[in-house]
Amino acid sequence: MITITKASIQSWDRFYRANFINSLSGFKSVCLIGTKSNDGIPNLAIFSNIVHLGADPAMIGFINRPKAAAPDTIRNIEETGVYTMNHIHPGIIEQAHQTSAKYDASVNEFEAVGLDMLWREDCIAPFVKDSHIQYQLSLSEIIPIPSNGTFLVTGYIESVYLEKDDREADGFLPLEKYQSITSLGIDGYYLAERVMRLAYARP
Ligand SMILES: Cc1cc2nc3c(=O)[nH]c(=O)nc-3n(C[C@H](O)[C@H](O)[C@H](O)COP(=O)(O)O)c2cc1C
Secondary structure, eight states: OOOOOHHHHHHSOHHHHHHHHHHHTOSBOOEEEEEEOTTSOEEEEEEOOEEEEEETTEEEEEEEOOTTTSOHHHHHHHHHSEEEEEEOOGGGHHHHHHTTSOOOTTSOHHHHHTOOEEOOTTOOSOEETTOSEEEEEEEEEEEEETTTTEEEEEEEEEEEEESSOOOOTTSOOOGGGGTOEEEETTTEEEEOOOOOOOOOOOO
16 A cells, blocks of 8 residues: 655645646546626636535536636626536547636637537527537525635536437436546546446445
8 A cells, every 4th residue: 555645745746736636536527617708708618526416406516716717617607697517528528628728708718629509598608519418507606615715616407408318217317328528637538337236225
């Protein structure tokens, strides 16, 4: 066993530390978040710190870095209360990754990275047209995390769009059939393979 202490983590080069710590919490639910500003500028950014909060009401949360580092998505969500999440498949990984670049707020990142927008009635935020699984959210809360200046953004799922119907009989959504990728660290992208599904565990 290799032992790594808090003191040695703190002594590391910041990029090495970021890569290591970002990998430690596991494979992530990476998605593209689409928003539109009050000025009408569409925005797209990749996020992987996404978490299921509950199924009734259906809620999803994500962590936004401090506003100085990642200002646009969270500002647009605060302004409009609406956003979309769009799964990523192998054909769009490079474009998706490129949305992490710090584009000016005046830049439409869909156009900058070469992904088409999809607009749906009753949703002022754009979807990623080529994404196989897309869903629309409405803002619930933006909860500051004072320890490190990040925010937990929570939202209600308003609608879900599947490229094809591969749902299993009990509602389970086998993401591998949609080629949804998962991410590790800040730049590793993987395809997933199911090992097994098990029955509900009882004592
Ligand atoms: C794979 C990957 C995952 C990321 N996950 C997050 C995340 O969960 N939260 C976050 O704030 N930034 C995350 N980022 C960084 C944002 O994509 C980046 O800060 C982006 O510029 C934010 O754009 P915005 O200002 O349009 O919101 C991630 C970047 C990559 C490459």
